[in-house]
Every structure is written in structure tokens, then in C-alpha cells.
Amino acid sequence: MADTLFLISGVIAVLALFVAAFRFFRGPTAVDRVIAFDVLTIISISLIAIIAHSAQRVIYLDVAVVYGLLSFLGVIIVAKYLERGL
Amino acid sequence: MEIQPIVGGIVTLMGALFLLLGAVGVLRMPDSYNRIQTGTKATTLGTLLFLVGIGLYNPIWFPKLIVLILFIIFTNPVSSHVLARSAYSIGIKLTEATVVDKLKDTRGEEIDA
Numbered sequence: 562m563a564d565t566l567f568l569i570s571g572v573i574a575v576l577a578l579f580v581a582a583f584r585f586f587r588g589p590t591a592v593d594r595v596i597a598f599d600v601l602t603i604i605s606i607s608l609i610a611i612i613a614h615s616a617q618r619v620i621y622l623d624v625a626v627v628y629g630l631l632s633f634l635g636v637i638i639v640a641k642y643l644e645r646g647l
Numbered sequence: 648m649e650i651q652p653i654v655g656g657i658v659t660l661m662g663a664l665f666l667l668l669g670a671v672g673v674l675r676m677p678d679s680y681n682r683i684q685t686g687t688k689a690t691t692l693g694t695l696l697f698l699v700g701i702g703l704y705n706p707i708w709f710p711k712l713i714v715l716i717l718f719i720i721f722t723n724p725v726s727s728h729v730l731a732r733s734a735y736s737i738g739i740k741l742t743e744a745t746v747v748d749k750l751k752d753t754r755g756e757e758i759d760a
Contacts, residue, residue, distance in 0.1 A: 607662065607663075
């Protein structure tokens with residue numbers, strides 16, 4: 562029962578990944594692409610967590626933490642670059 | 648039959664629905680600022696519900712999941728704020744349905760906090 566619910570959740574999250582990727586490829590400005598990238602990363606953190614659950618390995622959650630850290634830094638740096646150049 | 652794993656599954660499913668709503672909002676909203684709002688708020692709540700659901704299924708994982716949840720709570724609004732600020736200062740257009748724009752006088756100039 563619970564495993565089925567987790568499976569449905571994973572499928573819905575992958576669907577959300579595709580919907581957000583459509584905005585990532587369509588644009589029209591760089592800011593829209595950065596937003597789509599942020600959303601893609603947050604959904605990916607959820608997917609990493611559910612992979613850690615299905616593999617029953619707690620070490621995969623560290624991967625999610627590092628992934629979120631890199632995404633945060635990336636968004637901040639791109640925003641600063643758009644504003645006044647590096 | 649224990650109730651806690653099923654509650655965890657239901658919470659995770661709600662989180663996945665919020666993630667899908669956030670992604671659809673990013674696709675459908677009319678301008679960049681609305682996309683920033685829906686893309687950050689809905690997906691933050693969705694990820695929190697997702698992680699709490701997984702923590703309900705595996706209660707021994709809660710310390711590490713709480714670190715991840717606190718990290719997302721603190722960093723996600725910061726990145727959306729910085730992004731909206733830089734989008735305004737490089738002159739991204741607001742949608743025509745905008746009613747009030749209190750930063751209009753500073754458009755194009757440096758917006759310093």
C-alpha cells in the first residue's frame with residue numbers, strides 16, 4: 562500500500578520534471594531559464610530522496626544536500642551576473 | 648498493519664502533487680515574477696511534504712532529513728528574492744495585468760538594499 566503510494570509520487574515528480582523542462586527550453590529570457598533550473602533542482606532533490614528510500618540507503622541524502630547547495634550557489638551567481646556582470 | 652507508513656505515503660503523494668502544481672505554474676504564468684512566485688513557493692512546500700513523508704516511513708532517518716528541510720527552508724526564499732531583484736534591475740517587463748508597481752521610480756537604476 563505505502564510502496565504503491567511512493568511509486569505514484571515518484572511518477573508524478575518525474576512528470577513535473579518534464580513540465581518544468583519545457584519552460585527551461587522555451588525561454589524566452591534568461592531569468593525564466595534560471596527559474597526553471599531552480600524548479601528542476603528542487604524536484605530532483607525530492608527524487609533523490611525517494612531513490613534513497615527505495616534503495617534503503619541513508620547516505621544518498623547527503624547527495625541531496627550537496628546538490629541543493631550547488632543549486633543555491635548557481636542561482637545566486639547567475640543572478641549576480643545578470644545584474645551587473647561578474 | 649501499521650498506520651505510520653501509509654500516512655507517510657499519503658503525505659508524500661500530497662508533496663508530489665504540489666511539485667506538479669509548481670511546475671505547471673512555471674509553465675503557465677504570464678511573466679517572470681509570477682513564475683518566480685509559483686516556482687519557489689509551491690515547490691518548497693512540495694519538497695517539505697515529500698521529505699516529511701519519507702521520514703514518516705523511515706523514522707530513523709529524521710535527523711538527516713531535518714538538516715535537508717532546514718537547508719531548503721533557508722536557501723529557497725533567498726535565491727528567489729535575489730533572482731527577482733536582479734530581474735527587476737535589468738528591466739524584465741511586468742505583465743499588463745499589473746496594478747501597482749512601487750519600484751517604478753528606480754527602474755533601470757541600482758536597487759541597493
